Amino acid sequence: QVQLVESGGGSVQAGGSLRLSCAASGYTYSSFSMAWFRQAPGKEREGVASIDRYGSASYADSVKGRFTISKDNAKNTLYLQMNSLKPADTALYDCEGTWRGGTSFDGDEYSYWGQGTQVTISS
Numbered sequence: 001q002v003q004l005v006e007s008g009g010g011s012v013q014a015g016g017s018l019r020l021s022c023a024a025s026g027y028t029y030s031s032f033s034m035a036w037f038r039q040a041p042g043k044e045r046e047g048v049a050s051i052d053r054y055g056s057a058s059y060a061d062s063v064k065g066r067f068t069i070s071k072d073n074a075k076n077t078l079y080l081q082m083n084s085l086k087p088a089d090t091a092l093y094d095c096e097g098t099w100r101g102g103t104s105f106d107g108d109e110y111s112y113w114g115q116g117t118q119v120t121i122s123s
Contacts, residue, residue: 002026002112004095009117016085020117022078022095027112030073033098036080037107038091038119047105048093049080058103062088085121092116 008020020036035050049069051057057069068081078095094117096110104110 002097004097004112004114006093006095006114006117009093009119011120011122012085014086014121014123016121017081017083018085018119020080020082020093020095020119022080022114024076024078024097027097031099033100033102033104034069034071034078035096035098035103035105035110036069036078036093037096037105037113038089038093040091043091045107046091047107050103050105051078052101052103056103058105060105082119085119087121087123090119090121092118 003025005023031053033052035047037045037047039045048060048063049067051069066084071078094114096113098110100109
């Protein structure tokens with residue numbers, strides 16, 4: 001059974017940093033493409049960063065240059081380093097996984113996801 005568990009969320013001031021983690025179990029982690037999605041109240045769900053099984057990454061324009069997605073296959077863990085945070089980054093962040101190759105921000109392509117971790121940025 002595939003399980004994804006996020007951690008690392010919290011409340012910080014604008015300009016600060018957070019690192020989110022997503023611990024995976026129940027499948028061959030290195031074979032998955034992974035992504036971080038976020039959803040703020042009243043807004044559509046947004047894919048912010050995606051990484052394929054080979055380590056190639058893609059980013060939403062809204063986070064490019066500020067967020068970095070990475071993974072440690074030995075630890076079965078996905079990360080999202082978030083720097084220069086803005087109030088607009090406030091959202092529930094969750095990690096998602098898929099057997100499909102390549103990076104993607106299409107939520108329908110992901111078969112597995114966690115419960116999410118809340119990120120709140122104050123001005």
